[in-house]
Amino acid sequence: MIKIFLADDHPVVVQGLSLIFEAQPDFKLLGAATTSDEVVKLINKGAPQAWDVLVLDLDLPPDGGWLVLEQFLERFPVKPVLIYTRKPEKNLAVRALKMGAAGYLSKERSTDELLAAIRVAHDGDYFETPAVAEFLRQQKNAQQGEPHERLTAREFAIFSRFSNGQAPGKIAEALGVQPGTISTYLQRIRGKLGVENNSEITEYAYRVGLRD
Amino acid sequence: MARQFLRPDLPTFADYAAATTRRNVVVMLALVAGGIIAWWPTDRWVFGHDAALVAAFSQWRTAMLTVALTAVLYLWFAARRGWTPWPGYVTAIVGFSALNGWVLAKAGAPDTPWIHSQYVLAPISLMFIVRPLVRGIVIALFVTACLGAYFAFDSSYLHKTGAAFLLSFMTFASLLSLAGGHLLYRLLERDFSRGQALAANNRHLERLVGEQTESLFRLAAGVQETRENDRSQIAKDIHDDQGQYLTALRIHLDWLKNQPSATPERLASFVQTTSHLLEQLNATQRKIIERLEPYDNRLGLATALEILAENWSQDTGIPCQTQISAAANRLPPPLAAPLYRIAGEALTNIAKHAAASRAELSLNNNGNLWRLAISDNGRGLSQQGSGGYGLLNMQARAQALGSALQFKTPADGGCCISLEFSA
Numbered sequence: 001m002i003k004i005f006l007a008d009d010h011p012v013v014v015q016g017l018s019l020i021f022e023a024q025p026d027f028k029l030l031g032a033a034t035t036s037d038e039v040v041k042l043i044n045k046g047a048p049q050a051w052d053v054l055v056l057d058l059d060l061p062p063d064g065g066w067l068v069l070e071q072f073l074e075r076f077p078v079k080p081v082l083i084y085t086r087k088p089e090k091n092l093a094v095r096a097l098k099m100g101a102a103g104y105l106s107k108e109r110s111t112d113e114l115l116a117a118i119r120v121a122h123d124g125d126y127f128e129t130p131a132v133a134e135f136l137r138q139q140k141n142a143q144q145g146e147p148h149e150r151l152t153a154r155e156f157a158i159f160s161r162f163s164n165g166q167a168p169g170k171i172a173e174a175l176g177v178q179p180g181t182i183s184t185y186l187q188r189i190r191g192k193l194g195v196e197n198n199s200e201i202t203e204y205a206y207r208v209g210l211r212d
Numbered sequence: 213m214a215r216q217f218l219r220p221d222l223p224t225f226a227d228y229a230a231a232t233t234r235r236n237v238v239v240m241l242a243l244v245a246g247g248i249i250a251w252w253p254t255d256r257w258v259f260g261h262d263a264a265l266v267a268a269f270s271q272w273r274t275a276m277l278t279v280a281l282t283a284v285l286y287l288w289f290a291a292r293r294g295w296t297p298w299p300g301y302v303t304a305i306v307g308f309s310a311l312n313g314w315v316l317a318k319a320g321a322p323d324t325p326w327i328h329s330q331y332v333l334a335p336i337s338l339m340f341i342v343r344p345l346v347r348g349i350v351i352a353l354f355v356t357a358c359l360g361a362y363f364a365f366d367s368s369y370l371h372k373t374g375a376a377f378l379l380s381f382m383t384f385a386s387l388l389s390l391a392g393g394h395l396l397y398r399l400l401e402r403d404f405s406r407g408q409a410l411a412a413n414n415r416h417l418e419r420l421v422g423e424q425t426e427s428l429f430r431l432a433a434g435v436q437e438t439r440e441n442d443r444s445q446i447a448k449d450i451h452d453d454q455g456q457y458l459t460a461l462r463i464h465l466d467w468l469k470n471q472p473s474a475t476p477e478r479l480a481s482f483v484q485t486t487s488h489l490l491e492q493l494n495a496t497q498r499k500i501i502e503r504l505e506p507y508d509n510r511l512g513l514a515t516a517l518e519i520l521a522e523n524w525s526q527d528t529g530i531p532c533q534t535q536i537s538a539a540a541n542r543l544p545p546p547l548a549a550p551l552y553r554i555a556g557e558a559l560t561n562i563a564k565h566a567a568a569s570r571a572e573l574s575l576n577n578n579g580n581l582w583r584l585a586i587s588d589n590g591r592g593l594s595q596q597g598s599g600g601y602g603l604l605n606m607q608a609r610a611q612a613l614g615s616a617l618q619f620k621t622p623a624d625g626g627c628c629i630s631l632e633f634s635a
Contacts, residue, residue: 010456012489016463023470059452086455107459111466 002122003050006032007039007068008057008084013107017055020111027118036063040071048076049176053102053118058085058092066099073100077157078175078185080121084114093131094138100153103127124181146208147193155192158185162198163205225404229341232400234287234297236339241304245280248273265319272315279307305336337389344394351386358382434608441605446503453496461489495527502556506549512541513548514575517555521573528563535574543582547635550609551575551584554617557606558586558629566590566627580634587628592621 004027008014014032021027030051033039039060048054054072058065065085072081080102083093093104102121105114117127126132139150151159161171168182186198193204205211222228252273259265283304290297337351464486468474474482509516514536521532543551555573562568568590575584603617606629610617613633620628 010452010460012460012492013456013463015485016460016467019467020463020470023467086451086459107455107462111463 001028002026002118003028003030003052004055004118005030005042005048005051005053006055007034007036007060007065008032008055009034009060010057013057017111017114020115024115027115034060036060036065036068039068043068043071043075046075048072048079051079051176052178053122054079054081055084055114055118056081058083058087058096069096069099069101073153076176078124078154078177078181080124082114082117082121089129089131093129094135097126097132097135098153102154104129104131122181124177124184148204148208148210150192151189155185155189158182159189159201159205160210162186162189163202163211165202225401228404229397229400230297233339233341234291236341237297237301237304238284238287240336240339241280241284244308245277248276248280268315268318272311272318275311276308279304279311283307301340335385335389338393338396340393341397341400342393344390344397347393347397348390351389355382355386431612434611438605438608438612441608442503445605446500449496449500449503454493454500457489457493457496461486461493464489507545507552509545509548513543513551514538514540516548516552517573517575520552520556520559521571524559524563524571530563530568530571532559532571532573535572535576537576539577540575540582543635547613547633550613551631554606554609554631555584555586557609561603562586562588562590568626577635581632582635583630583632585628585630587622587626589624589626591627592625593619593627 004021006014006017006029008017011034014034018029018032021029033042039056040063042048056065056068056072060068065083069081069083072079077100081100083096083101083104084107085104086107089104089106096104102124103117103126105117105127113127120127126136139152148156148159157175158171161174162168166174168186169179172179172182186201189201190196190198193201195201195204202211222231252270255266255269255273259269283300286300286303287297289295290300337347340347340350342350464482468482471478507516511519517536517540518534521534524530525532540548555575559571559573562571566588568588571586571588573586575582577583607617610631613631615631615633618630618632620630622628
């Protein structure tokens with residue numbers, strides 16, 4: 001069951017999406033907010049612990065979705081946030097991904113794509129869009145530096161917790177995600193760091209001085 | 213000349229006259245000093261045979277230069293400290309006179325010749341821009357003193373043949389100086405007051421140009437602001453309203469696609485929802501087009517406002533009473549267009565924020581003085597929040613008409629926005 005929270009200021013869109021989510025047996029819409037203030041209040045109360053995916057509109061009065069994204073990821077760095085907005089993917093999507101969003105879908109896309117993107121984000125992966133391809137290409141291009149510098153913001157959050165001795169189960173609990181998600185992340189981290197198993201992740205952190 | 217009159221440190225003719233006098237005297241002293249130095253070598257040539265006389269003239273020249281330098285230094289200090297310049301003038305005149313007399317006596321001039329140098333005193337007084345009365349008194353005192361000294365020194369001069377000539381010459385020179393000085397004084401005074409008037413006029417013109425430039429800038433800024441507000445409002449309408457209705461329609465159609473076995477009831481509710489969305493979409497589009505379409509004055513403003521109010525009532529369900537002078541149909545487009553927009557904006561605001569059950573639109577004139585007023589019985593302006601674009605837009609348009617919006621909240625609630633202008 002994927003528990004979704006929706007932040008969108010347009011009742012007609014919220015209404016339509018709730019119809020769509022209702023029709024999915026594995027989806028559950030936990031609630032919806034129409035202002036950034038409401039979402040920020042929920043974040044401060046720790047409510048997103050119960051959410052699996054946040055679907056966020058960037059045009060969220062009064063302060064906008066960017067602020068919500070920033071505050072959300074500060075508290076819940078690996079919880080997937082899917083941006084779903086009328087603003088075009090060009091220019092903004094890569095920026096959102098760099099900030100740590102799990103995906104960026106223009107409202108011009110079909111709801112099938114939205115559903116697929118929510119599922120993929122829930123699994124801790126990126127739903128393939130041109131912007132995601134560009135984002136991953138930029139990540140790859142940045143490979144001149146140390147391997148750990150290639151980690152995304154979300155990957156790095158898990159890497160630093162894990163290499164400082166937190167068990168995957170604890171990390172999942174602390175960040176409010178499924179343990180399976182953490183495994184997926186660790187696998188990706190191993191790939192990027194070029195190590196064979198999880199204990200080598202900790203060794204790597206010692207080596208580069210990210211753990212004392 | 214005019215530039216000098218513009219000097220703020222010389223506000224009155226007395227100040228100007230004092231400054232001019234000081235400048236004249238300094239120039240004169242510089243010329244005298246220059247001449248004394250330049251002609252120094254001629255002493256040896258003129259008095260070559262008499263070494264004592266050459267030495268006396270050298271002494272004279274040194275003393276003259278000392279007096280000139282002393283006077284100039286004093287005038288320089290006095291100007292900076294605000295002291296009276298007269299000690300400088302007196303030093304120069306008395307010093308030069310005494311030294312000239314002394315050197316003439318050395319050169320063996322007849323009688324007591326130092327007195328004779330006083331002939332030039334009266335003409336020299338022309339350098340002084342002073343009131344005729346002052347000039348008259350000073351000249352009279354000097355001449356009397358000099359003549360008195362001259363004859364007192366040796367009263368036998370009174371009986372010499374030249375005495376009458378000397379007396380009449382001094383008198384004539386004094387009168388001429390008085391007349392010339394008076395003329396000069398009056399001319400300068402007239403010039404000064406004309407310059408002052410010119411400067412005042414210039415200042416007035418500059419202020420006028422400044423004010424007009426500023427108001428043009430304000431107007432341009434107002435027009436620009438109105439345009440920007442219009443554009444952002446249209447962008448907002450397209451993005452927020454139209455875009456979201458389109459998204460919602462798409463979502464609903466996607467839902468239908470995945471519901472092959474929907475019940476007839478659900479389908480009926482689906483059709484109702486989507487047709488409602490389409491209606492909203494149409495309404496938004498109509499709103500955007502209304503904003504984009506240039507105001508058409510062919511019907512005349514009175515008719516256009518009647519139609520505006522009718523359409524508004526139909527769209528909102530709020531009755532709107534109109535009271536519009538038929539003469540408004542003759543208002544020219546540059547006036548009619550912004551008035552039409554202000555009325556439209558005000559009605560939109562009422563529909564959006566006022567929660568009113570009744571509105572009123574009036575445009576009346578008294579001669580060429582007009583008053584546009586839009587009122588409602590809603591929550592009043594303070595309850596409607598900042599008002600945002602709408603109010604700003606209206607203000608900018610009113611400013612472009614050379615007017616200003618007035619907001620009134622009647623005691624029995626509601627709000628009245630009005631605007632007065634002349635056509």
